[in-house]
Amino acid sequence: xxxxxxxxxxxxxxxxxxxxxxxxxxxxxxxxxxxxxxxxxxxxxxxxxxxxxxxxxxxxxxxxxxxxxxxxxxxxxxxxxxxxxxxxxxxxxxxxxxxxxxxxxxxxxxxxx
Amino acid sequence: xxxxxxxxxxxxxxxxxxxxxxxxxxxxxxxxxxxxxxxxxxxxxxxxxxxxxxxxxxxxxxxxxxxxxxxxxxxxxxxxxxxxxxxxxxxxxxxxxxxxxxxxxxxxxxxxx
Numbered sequence: 001x002x003x004x005x006x007x008x009x010x011x012x013x014x015x016x017x018x019x020x021x022x023x024x025x026x027x028x029x030x031x032x033x034x035x036x037x038x039x040x041x042x043x044x045x046x047x048x049x050x051x052x053x054x055x056x057x058x059x060x061x062x063x064x065x066x067x068x069x070x071x072x073x074x075x076x077x078x079x080x081x082x083x084x085x086x087x088x089x090x091x092x093x094x095x096x097x098x099x100x101x102x103x104x105x106x107x108x109x110x111x112x113x
Numbered sequence: 114x115x116x117x118x119x120x121x122x123x124x125x126x127x128x129x130x131x132x133x134x135x136x137x138x139x140x141x142x143x144x145x146x147x148x149x150x151x152x153x154x155x156x157x158x159x160x161x162x163x164x165x166x167x168x169x170x171x172x173x174x175x176x177x178x179x180x181x182x183x184x185x186x187x188x189x190x191x192x193x194x195x196x197x198x199x200x201x202x203x204x205x206x207x208x209x210x211x212x213x214x215x216x217x218x219x220x221x222x223x224x225x226x
Binding site for chain 1: 147154155156157158162200216217218219
């Protein structure tokens with residue numbers, strides 16, 4: 001089974017802190033994604049990556065950056081956390097050529113106070 | 114990417130068949146139709162995918178009419194554990210759609226005893 005893991009299930013940070021959310025997949029997938037999920041808004045794509053060191057902005061990249069130094073690891077960085085970034089963050093991966101069967105991690109619920 | 118419209122919520126009872134219809138009037142020729150399931154505090158999980166006519170797996174069936182402007186997810190004999198949010202998405206392969214999935218608000222299915 002494909003496994004996508006995220007570094008934390010719950011995280012509490014203070015406003016202004018730099019926050020790192022890590023995602024690791026064990027199936028050699030080329031493509032990885034970061035979403036945030038908020039009540040009433042569904043899942044929204046923040047960033048995605050086709051390959052190591054490659055990244056593309058999604059629909060809501062403002063306030064976030066990403067890093068993909070190794071194929072299996074995709075990190076989401078909040079440079080200076082703000083309260084409006086309190087959300088559930090979900091990571092996903094998919095092999096190249098697949099028709100959208102993405103595999104999701106369990107999510108990280110981030111609270112910024 | 115084609116936008117999808119589905120009911121916000123549905124109620125059912127254990128043992129009943131549940132049909133959730135999704136409208137996607139602007140579906141493109143290369144687009145697949147994919148359904149995901151999400152339980153509280155978990156990431157979405159792939160259920161089924163199809164292009165046309167009918168697809169069946171061990172979990173669900175997907176009915177797609179000839180014009181492909183809608184699709185229906187059918188869950189046979191639901192149980193309490195099928196209570197979840199169900200998302201309908203349309204899109205092509207990772208190559209020609211930039212890897213972007215658009216998750217709508219989904220349909221919150223509540224199964225009662």
